[in-house]
Amino acid sequence: MQFLSYLINGISLGSVYALIALGYTMVYGIAKMLNFAHGDVIMIGSYVIFFAFGSFGLNPILSIVLSMVVCTILGVTLERVAYRPLREAPSLAVLITAIGVSYLLQQVAQLLWTSSPKSFQSVVGLAPISLFNGELTISGETIVTIVACVVIMVGLIWFVNHTPAGHAMLAVSEDRGAAQLMGVNVNATISLTFAIGSALAAVAGALLCSSYPTLQPTTGAMPGIKAFVAAVFGGIGSIPGAFLGGILLGIIENLSKAYISTQLSDAIVFLVLIIVLLVKPTGLLGKKVNVKV
Amino acid sequence: MGEMLSVKNINVYYGSIHAIKDVSFHVDEGEIVTLIGANGAGKTTTMHAISGLLKLKSGEIDYCGQIISKMEAHKIIRLGLAQVPEGRRVFSGLTVQQNLQMGAYTRRDGKEAIANDFDMVYELLPRLKERRSQPAGTLSGGEQQMLAIGRALMCKPKMLLLDEPSMGLSPLLVKEIFKIIRDVNRNGVTVLLVEQNAKMALDIANRAYVLETGTIKMEGEATELANNIEVRKAYLGC
Numbered sequence: 001m002q003f004l005s006y007l008i009n010g011i012s013l014g015s016v017y018a019l020i021a022l023g024y025t026m027v028y029g030i031a032k033m034l035n036f037a038h039g040d041v042i043m044i045g046s047y048v049i050f051f052a053f054g055s056f057g058l059n060p061i062l063s064i065v066l067s068m069v070v071c072t073i074l075g076v077t078l079e080r081v082a083y084r085p086l087r088e089a090p091s092l093a094v095l096i097t098a099i100g101v102s103y104l105l106q107q108v109a110q111l112l113w114t115s116s117p118k119s120f121q122s123v124v125g126l127a128p129i130s131l132f133n134g135e136l137t138i139s140g141e142t143i144v145t146i147v148a149c150v151v152i153m154v155g156l157i158w159f160v161n162h163t164p165a166g167h168a169m170l171a172v173s174e175d176r177g178a179a180q181l182m183g184v185n186v187n188a189t190i191s192l193t194f195a196i197g198s199a200l201a202a203v204a205g206a207l208l209c210s211s212y213p214t215l216q217p218t219t220g221a222m223p224g225i226k227a228f229v230a231a232v233f234g235g236i237g238s239i240p241g242a243f244l245g246g247i248l249l250g251i252i253e254n255l256s257k258a259y260i261s262t263q264l265s266d267a268i269v270f271l272v273l274i275i276v277l278l279v280k281p282t283g284l285l286g287k288k289v290n291v292k293v
Numbered sequence: 294m295g296e297m298l299s300v301k302n303i304n305v306y307y308g309s310i311h312a313i314k315d316v317s318f319h320v321d322e323g324e325i326v327t328l329i330g331a332n333g334a335g336k337t338t339t340m341h342a343i344s345g346l347l348k349l350k351s352g353e354i355d356y357c358g359q360i361i362s363k364m365e366a367h368k369i370i371r372l373g374l375a376q377v378p379e380g381r382r383v384f385s386g387l388t389v390q391q392n393l394q395m396g397a398y399t400r401r402d403g404k405e406a407i408a409n410d411f412d413m414v415y416e417l418l419p420r421l422k423e424r425r426s427q428p429a430g431t432l433s434g435g436e437q438q439m440l441a442i443g444r445a446l447m448c449k450p451k452m453l454l455l456d457e458p459s460m461g462l463s464p465l466l467v468k469e470i471f472k473i474i475r476d477v478n479r480n481g482v483t484v485l486l487v488e489q490n491a492k493m494a495l496d497i498a499n500r501a502y503v504l505e506t507g508t509i510k511m512e513g514e515a516t517e518l519a520n521n522i523e524v525r526k527a528y529l530g531c
Contacts, residue, residue, distance in 0.1 A: 164398065171384055171395050177346055178382040180366040181375070183399035183448065287386070 014250020039224015
């Protein structure tokens with residue numbers, strides 16, 4: 001029973017990683033860049049909810065929607081101001097810029113809200129459920145997180161495969177030039193990708209901080225890095241890969257915390273990544289890029 | 294028949310390389326015009342300049358009475374100027390059907406009109422119909438070329454730019470592709486064809502231009518150029 005509880009909590013944590021990883025993987029697939037500021041967008045989103053819901057008592061759903069709007073605007077603006085001018089620049093320049101943006105967001109948050117941790121009030125109102133005569137208790141946050149992740153995942157895959165905007169995203173991710181020749185507006189498609197990724201980051205932030213209720217300017221950094229690992233683990237650029245990578249990472253982290261060592265759990269997570277990349281360099285579901293002339 | 298596309302004194306740079314030097318040519322409505330030349334002559338650069346993937350340093354490109362040289366690539370295709378790019382560049386992860394659907398991305402004239410064009414394309418290229426639900430990456434080179442042409446036709450172009458459609462194909466397939474190009478032209482689509490295979494290109498074209506190291510060296514009726522001593526020596530190998 002203990003094991004089942006660890007496993008379910010791992011899946012829940014993994015769901016959060018998966019939601020964040022979606023932002024990494026979609027932006028990488030379509031804009032061919034690693035947006036290292038993604039984790040910090042989550043942090044900003046969580047502060048929005050902290051103030052809207054915690055301080056002003058706004059309805060929790062409305063708070064999340066507000067946070068999604070703020071994060072979407074933030075994500076699209078960052079892309080427009082910081083990344084778009086570097087569209088033709090070497091990828092190293094873009095990467096360094098993204099790290100710079102990440103620090104910028106953290107520092108701005110520190111200026112605005114100080115570095116002292118805030119206690120985040122859970123946005124989930126669902127009561128925990130008890131199974132097997134009380135031997136297994138699953139918290140409301142855990143259930144909501146897993147359900148939200150699955151719903152978003154299914155919705156996103158449907159969107160990408162069945163709407164013109166989704167097809168445009170697939171086309172841009174395969175061949176930007178050819179997509180332009182089809183009439184796809186590449187800049188608009190990249191903006192849309194950032195918008196979706198950032199909105200998901202807001203949801204991930206709400207769920208993350210509801211389960212782990214300490215909020216400070218560096219809150220997004222570690223989950224951001226782990227979600228990046230999850231995206232690479234699952235095969236960066238692949239949406240189901242982000243999902244699978246996230247969930248597995250959450251499970252591995254939680255189980256190693258439970259059975260091996262709390263301190264070593266992060267090291268184990270990264271060790272698994274290294275092993276996967278050694279065995280399968282494109283990640284679990286990553287596509288091998290075939291160049292055919 | 295009026296002038297459809299007119300390229301006026303364009304200069305294009307790749308970084309510091311002056312790839313296209315003061316090139317001018319025109320294509321009239323209904324024609325097949327070919328641009329022949331060796332590797333590195335600047336043929337693909339010219340194509341990319343027309344379709345908006347590359348920006349001009351100077352000069353102007355007009356299409357149907359509109360200046361398109363300052364327009365973005367995704368807007369140019371909305372004017373009915375489609376390109377079949379060099380190396381086909383089909384979306385290999387998408388199915389044949391989805392690739393064709395991508396070709397119709399800009400169209401807003403209703404599902405029925407698009408369905409009609411699916412039928413038209415499948416009739417013109419029956420092999421694509423057999424493979425409609427296969428990922429494009431699993432097609433042979435010839436089939437991918439057909440798909441690239443079909444995809445371009447799905448936007449209902451008035452003019453088609455074809456960049457090296459014969460590249461990497463067996464002689465038999467080259468013949469088939471050129472027959473398709475002629476059929477497309479007979480259906481009222483103006484064609485600008487860039488080719489290294491000068492013999493085949495001159496065979497189906499009305500007029501031709503010879504491009505050498507970024508400049509137009511010769512121009513004239515296709516039959517005329519095909520009999521020209523210099524062209525025969527340099528491009529036809531006889």
